[in-house]
Amino acid sequence: xxxxxxxxxxxxxxxxxxxxxxxxxxxxxxxxxxxxxxxxxxxxxxxxxxxxxxxxxxxxxxxxxxxxxxxxxxxxxxxxxxxxxxxxxxxxxxxxxxxxxxxxxxxxxxxxxxxxxxxxxxxxxxxxxxxxxxxxxxxxxxxxxxxxxxxxxxxxxxxxxxxxxxxxxxxxxxxxxxxxxxxxxxxxxxxxxxxxxxxxxxxxxxxxxxxxxxxxxxxxxxxxxxxxxxx
Numbered sequence: 001x002x003x004x005x006x007x008x009x010x011x012x013x014x015x016x017x018x019x020x021x022x023x024x025x026x027x028x029x030x031x032x033x034x035x036x037x038x039x040x041x042x043x044x045x046x047x048x049x050x051x052x053x054x055x056x057x058x059x060x061x062x063x064x065x066x067x068x069x070x071x072x073x074x075x076x077x078x079x080x081x082x083x084x085x086x087x088x089x090x091x092x093x094x095x096x097x098x099x100x101x102x103x104x105x106x107x108x109x110x111x112x113x114x115x116x117x118x119x120x121x122x123x124x125x126x127x128x129x130x131x132x133x134x135x136x137x138x139x140x141x142x143x144x145x146x147x148x149x150x151x152x153x154x155x156x157x158x159x160x161x162x163x164x165x166x167x168x169x170x171x172x173x174x175x176x177x178x179x180x181x182x183x184x185x186x187x188x189x190x191x192x193x194x195x196x197x198x199x200x201x202x203x204x205x206x207x208x209x210x211x212x213x214x215x216x217x218x219x220x221x222x223x224x225x226x227x228x229x230x231x
């Protein structure tokens with residue numbers, strides 16, 4: 001059994017997509033980040049960066065005690081390697097998937113996240129910041145579009161790289177991106193959206209009545225953090 005500490009964010013969806021693709025048993029443990037549950041002691045014990053997602057694997061390979069993993073990219077890699085699926089075993093193929101997984105973790109996610117923040121969540125609209133991140137989002141979509149030319153999936157074969165990137169493209173309209181400008185991304189996005197495992201992953205919030213909206217109080221919790229929260 002794997003416990004998934006989860007909320008309705010792109011990073012949360014990455015992990016449930018992989019778990020649904022693997023078809024293994026897991027339990028969702030909601031962590032309402034708008035209420036500050038990510039700062040509770042129990043959660044910090046497995047996710048010291050006070051961010052979702054995180055997992056606890058109660059039946060890890062080669063260990064007699066549960067193993068916890070935080071950071072969505074690390075979780076994807078851990079599960080893919082444990083179950084020997086969705087990551088190639090040959091060196092060139094593995095390296096390619098790792099490159100695009102790290103591309104998403106280092107750029108595609110953070111930059112699109114800043115786009116969401118300044119363009120959607122921030123009360124004070126700063127034109128320079130909005131333009132900066134909308135343009136960088138467009139550049140990154142262009143990079144992904146070029147990679148997908150003549151490829152069905154990001155690294156040819158369906159992998160954790162696709163699972164990492166897809167949830168961040170779901171909010172393309174909020175990011176001020178028109179997928180018609182990126183035809184390869186649009187084709188890939190629509191293909192990903194129609195996968196049964198992806199559909200099941202996105203049904204989780206509805207089945208559990210989880211709400212991902214952000215109230216004024218939640219915004220203070222999410223966007224007003226400094227080093228005091230980790231002391």
